[in-house]
Every structure is written in structure tokens, then in C-alpha cells.
Amino acid sequence: MIEVSLIQKRYGGSRALDGFSLRVEKGELFGLVGPNGAGKTTLIKILSTLIRADSGSAKIAGFDVATDPLAVKSVVGYMPDQPGLYQDMRVREFLEFFADAFRIPSQRRRAVVEQALADSGLAARAESFVEELSFGMKQRLFLAKTLLHSPQVLLLDEPATGLDPLARVDLRDQLKRLNQQGITILLSSHILADLQEICSRVALIAGGKNQQDAAGNSVIELRSADSSLPRLYEVGLLQDGERAAQFAGAFSGVKVMDVEPSRILVEISGEPAQASEFLRHLVISGVQVVRFDRPPATLEQRYREVFGEKPR
Amino acid sequence: MNPMIRKELRQRMRERRGWILPSLYLLALCAIISFVYYESYKDSPGTQQGWQFGVELFLTLAYSQLALLLLMAPIFSAGALTIEKEQRTLPGLLTSLLGPVQIWWGKFAASLMFILLLLVIGIPVLSAVFAFGGVGPWEVGIVAFTTVVILGTISAISLYWSSTFRRSVHATAVSYVTVVLMTVVTLIIFGIAMSRVRTQNGWHSIPVMVKVPLYLNPLFFLTSALVPKNQLYPEWFTCLGAFVAVAALCAVLTLRNLRRSGDVA
Numbered sequence: 001m002i003e004v005s006l007i008q009k010r011y012g013g014s015r016a017l018d019g020f021s022l023r024v025e026k027g028e029l030f031g032l033v034g035p036n037g038a039g040k041t042t043l044i045k046i047l048s049t050l051i052r053a054d055s056g057s058a059k060i061a062g063f064d065v066a067t068d069p070l071a072v073k074s075v076v077g078y079m080p081d082q083p084g085l086y087q088d089m090r091v092r093e094f095l096e097f098f099a100d101a102f103r104i105p106s107q108r109r110r111a112v113v114e115q116a117l118a119d120s121g122l123a124a125r126a127e128s129f130v131e132e133l134s135f136g137m138k139q140r141l142f143l144a145k146t147l148l149h150s151p152q153v154l155l156l157d158e159p160a161t162g163l164d165p166l167a168r169v170d171l172r173d174q175l176k177r178l179n180q181q182g183i184t185i186l187l188s189s190h191i192l193a194d195l196q197e198i199c200s201r202v203a204l205i206a207g208g209k210n211q212q213d214a215a216g217n218s219v220i221e222l223r224s225a226d227s228s229l230p231r232l233y234e235v236g237l238l239q240d241g242e243r244a245a246q247f248a249g250a251f252s253g254v255k256v257m258d259v260e261p262s263r264i265l266v267e268i269s270g271e272p273a274q275a276s277e278f279l280r281h282l283v284i285s286g287v288q289v290v291r292f293d294r295p296p297a298t299l300e301q302r303y304r305e306v307f308g309e310k311p312r
Numbered sequence: 313m314n315p316m317i318r319k320e321l322r323q324r325m326r327e328r329r330g331w332i333l334p335s336l337y338l339l340a341l342c343a344i345i346s347f348v349y350y351e352s353y354k355d356s357p358g359t360q361q362g363w364q365f366g367v368e369l370f371l372t373l374a375y376s377q378l379a380l381l382l383l384m385a386p387i388f389s390a391g392a393l394t395i396e397k398e399q400r401t402l403p404g405l406l407t408s409l410l411g412p413v414q415i416w417w418g419k420f421a422a423s424l425m426f427i428l429l430l431l432v433i434g435i436p437v438l439s440a441v442f443a444f445g446g447v448g449p450w451e452v453g454i455v456a457f458t459t460v461v462i463l464g465t466i467s468a469i470s471l472y473w474s475s476t477f478r479r480s481v482h483a484t485a486v487s488y489v490t491v492v493l494m495t496v497v498t499l500i501i502f503g504i505a506m507s508r509v510r511t512q513n514g515w516h517s518i519p520v521m522v523k524v525p526l527y528l529n530p531l532f533f534l535t536s537a538l539v540p541k542n543q544l545y546p547e548w549f550t551c552l553g554a555f556v557a558v559a560a561l562c563a564v565l566t567l568r569n570l571r572r573s574g575d576v577a
Contacts, residue, residue: 045574048403048407049406049407049574050403050406050407050574051574070409070411073407073408073409074409076407078403078407080400080403082400083400083404084396084399084400084401084402084403084404085399085401086319086323086399086401087399088323088326088327089319089322089323093322097315097318097319098404098408100315100318101315101316101405101408101409101410102408102409103409145404149409
């Protein structure tokens with residue numbers, strides 16, 4: 001759905017993007033993570049047709065952002081890090097203006113705006129001036145505006161910036177819901193916990209280039225939609241990690257990644273049921289298992305491995 | 313209707329200046345009429361013919377109206393695009409299906425419409441001259457048309473500055489400097505050039521190169537509109553061409569800036 005290939009963008013003497021590539025599949029909720037000045041905003045601006053890349057190519061839904069910007073705009077919803085709103089307009093007027101700007105036919109416009117008001121929970125504030133809304137409501141209004149023309153792809157640049165915890169949870173739920181409706185979402189954020197919870201994959205970017213974690217991956221798999229892909233499991237043991245590793249290695253579809261006296265790390269391929277079969281096999285073999293789960297907080301760990309700093 | 317025009321007009325009429333400026337404008341026109349009437353009659357009441365007073369009043373109003381509107385035009389257009397940058401609303405417009413042409417046209421038309429509103433509300437005051445005679449619909453029409461062209465050009469120039477700068481205060485300041493350049497500096501340049509040229513047969517013997525600065529002068533353009541109908545050519549038409557060309561050039565440059573404004577948005 002989104003294909004970026006070796007894209008470059010310079011601002012004066014500095015390179016904002018330096019050969020970055022990315023591929024986001026249809027229906028994915030994809031994260032973009034990197035330190036300040038990594039090139040995330042520049043990439044999202046190029047994809048939203050706001051700026052032009054110096055070289056490389058970027059396509060959304062098959063449309064080239066450089067040569068077919070109008071087609072791209074019709075399938076993309078863009079939300080910048082600091083969404084600007086017309087403070088002196090009423091909520092309904094604001095949505096009606098953008099419905100008109102997105103060329104929604106006049107006979108459908110009223111219904112679309114009413115639906116947007118209902119979906120965003122702003123129906124009761126439809127006649128309020130935008131300046132009277134709270135920050136969280138303004139964010140919801142902007143998201144509602146972004147969704148007016150039913151885009152196939154959402155490009156969100158730091159959408160949770162400045163939101164209080166409840167509003168953040170609200171935004172996260174909205175994004176999950178939209179993704180379940182089939183909208184592909186590319187989201188840049190510094191809040192790794194949010195990305196960890198909602199994204200299926202995350203790309204690492206710094207200095208305008210793709211970055212790789214210790215395992216050589218430039219894209220981190222967080223929640224694989226494909227259940228047959230290998231998943232990491234951590235097995236806590238009472239003792240004798242070496243013996244447990246021997247039993248584990250003998251089980252079909254299991255690869256031992258790391259061994260310690262009280263813990264082994266394994267990668268299990270196949271259906272999720274394979275993991276429960278593996279656990280049963282270990283217990284029957286007499287291995288004293290005290291814990292069996294997936295390693296937590298992988299994104300933050302990997303972020304630190306790659307960028308060597310604590311995220312904001 | 314272009315959604316930009318509707319939005320702009322709605323927002324402008326909600327602002328306090330939406331009613332303050334027209335009120336001040338009308339008051340100023342009324343004050344000018346009162347002043348001219350008082351000045352004409354205080355020393356020698358009854359010696360001036362009605363039509364003479366009508367012409368005098370009309371000329372005073374025409375130039376005063378132009379001067380007032382030249383002062384007001386940058387207020388409406390110089391901040392039109394910078395406000396979108398300051399409010400961070402420009403990316404929303406640029407990523408909608410509105411093209412740069414529609415955005416420019418919406419901003420330009422809304423600015424000009426407000427100026428037209430001022431012109432229209434001034435008509436009853438201006439029509440007072442008909443009571444004295446000496447001035448007909450042609451004079452009123454050509455002056456109104458010339459004023460609209462001048463103000464359209466000033467609006468286009470101010471919009472260009474608005475697309476160039478990030479802050480409204482800078483765009484407005486440079487727009488006023490442009491107004492001064494066009495109205496005062498062109499006259500000074502013409503005066504200096506004239507002092508170095510010897511002419512014997514009046515206006516028509518002045519070399520074109522000397523007259524060129526005047527073709528961009530709003531006051532000269534208005535003056536050229538006041539000659540008899542059959543003498544409009546070539547000066548009025550030359551001014552018309554010059555003003556339309558400047559406006560078109562500014563429009564093209566503004567569109568170019570708008571297409572590149574994603575970087576600053």
C-alpha cells in the first residue's frame with residue numbers, strides 16, 4: 001500500500017532523508033520510530049505530497065506522490081504533529097468546509113459531516129467554536145476532518161503529542177478501530193508503549209536512513225498477523241537450562257536462541273497451538289517449568305540497542 | 313462557489329474589523345464631503361456654480377476614496393496566507409483536494425470582495441455629487457472600474473508578500489512599503505527624470521522612458537481615467553496593461569510559492 005524506495009531529501013547542506021526505503025502492506029498499522037531529526041516528519045510530508053523528494057520514489061495505493069499528487073491526496077488522510085484548526089469557526093462549519101474542499105458532493109455532504117460528528121463524539125459540540133474545545137477534542141476534530149473523504153491510508157505524525165493519558169488511550173483505541181475497518185496507518189511516534197501496543201511492525205529510522213537492530217532487522221515485528229511466522233518465547237526454569245535446551249531442540253519447529261541456567265529463549269514456528277504442544281512436551285519430559293511467556297517491552301529494548309538513548 | 317471564498321468571507325465578517333472598517337470608511341467619506349462643502353462656501357458663498365462644486369467634490373472623493381482603500385487593501389490580503397502559516401492550517405489546505413489556484417483565487421476574491429463592499433457602501437455618499445451636476449455615470453463608472461483594478465493589483469501584490477513571508481506583520485509592512493513605492497517613489501522618479509528632459513509640446517512630447525514609472529502609479533492611473541472618453545488611449549490603457557501585468561506576475565509567483573510552501577507549513 002505504501003512503497004518508499006531509496007528516497008532522498010536535502011535541506012540546504014543537511015540531508016533529511018538519505019536513501020530511506022519502506023514497504024507497508026495493505027491493512028497494516030505500521031510505526032515509524034527514531035530520534036528527533038531522524039527524518040520521520042520529512043518522510044510523512046513527502047508521502048502526503050506537501051514536499052517533493054530530491055530523488056527516489058514513493059507510491060501510495062499505486063499512485064506516485066511526485067507525479068500524481070491529486071490521486072494520492074484523494075486516498076490519503078494526513079495529520080501533522082501540530083494540527084492547525086480555524087479557531088473562529090464552529091465545529092460543524094469546519095467539517096463542512098473540508099468536506100467541500102475534499103469535493104464530497106453537496107447532497108452527501110451533510111450526512112458525511114453528521115457521521116463524522118457522531119464518530120468523533122463531537123455531535124454535542126457541533127455548534128461550539130473550535131477555540132472552546134479542549135486539546136483532546138481538537139485532536140479528535142482534526143482526525144474527523146482527516147477521515148471525511150474516507151481515505152485508504154492515514155499518515156499520522158506524532159498524533160499523541162500533548163495529549164493527556166486518557167486522550168492518548170482514546171486516540172489509541174480510535175486508531176485500532178480504524179485499522180480494523182481496513183485503513184492502512186503509518187504512524188510516527190516517540191511513545192514506544194503506544195507503538196508496541198497498536199502497531200504490527202515498526203521501522204527504525206535515524207539520519208534519514210534505515211537502521212538495523214542487533215539481529216539485522218530494519219523492521220521490527222511486533223504483532224504478526226501471520227500466525228505461522230516464528231515467535232519468541234521465554235521459558236523460566238527451576239534449574240538445569242542445558243538439559244531443557246536439549247529437549248527443546250529435539251521438538252519439531254523449535255529453535256533454541258539462548259540458554260541460561262534458569263531460562264531458555266526459543267523461537268517457535270507454526271500455529272499458536274504449537275507453543276502449547278511444546279510446553280506439554282517439556283513438562284512431560286520432566287523439565288521444571290516455572291514461567292512460559294513472550295519477552296516483554298521488546299521495542300524499547302531494541303530502541304535502546306539501536307539508538308543508545310532513552311526515548312522521550 | 314469556491315469553498316475558500318465562503319470560508320474567508322465568513323471568517324472576515326466575524327472579525328471586529330468586518331464592521332469597524334466599513335464604519336470608519338463611511339465616516340471618513342462623510343467627513344471629506346463636509347470639509348469640501350465647508351471650504352467651498354465659507355469664503356465666497358454663492359459665487360461657485362453648482363456643477364463646478366460637483367466636479368470639485370467628485371475629484372476630491374475619487375482621490376480620497378482611492379487613498380483610503382490603498383491604506384486598507386493590505387490589511388485584507390497581506391495576512392491572508394501568513395495567517396494560515398501562523399495557525400498551522402496551511403498543511404490542511406494543501407493536502408485537501410483544493411489546488412494552489414483555488415486557494416489563491418479564494419484568498420484574492422475574498423480580499424477584493426471586501427474592498428468592493430467598501431466601494432458599494434460608499435456609492436450613496438459618492439452619488440451626492442449628482443445633485444450638483446457636472447459629473448455623469450461615465451465618470452463615476454470609469455473611476456470605480458479603475459479603482460477596482462488598482463486595488464486588485466495591490467491585493468495580488470500583498471498576497472504575493474503573504475506567500476513569501478511567514479509572519480503577517482512582515483508581509484503587511486512590506487505591502488505598505490510597496491504601496492508607498494508605487495504612489496510616492498514613482499512620482500519622485502518621474503519628477504527627477506522630468507527635470508533632466510526639455511519638453512516643448514506638453515505631455516505628448518515627453519519620452520516614454522520618462523513616463524514609465526508613472527504607469528505604475530495608482531494616482532496617475534486614476535488621473536488618466538478622468539480625461540474625456542476619446543482621450544483614454546494611450547495612457548489609461550497603458551496603465552491598465554501595466555497593472556494587470558503586475559497582478560498576473562504576482563499571481564504566478566504566489567502560486568509558485570504555494571506549491572513550495574509544504575516545507576514551511
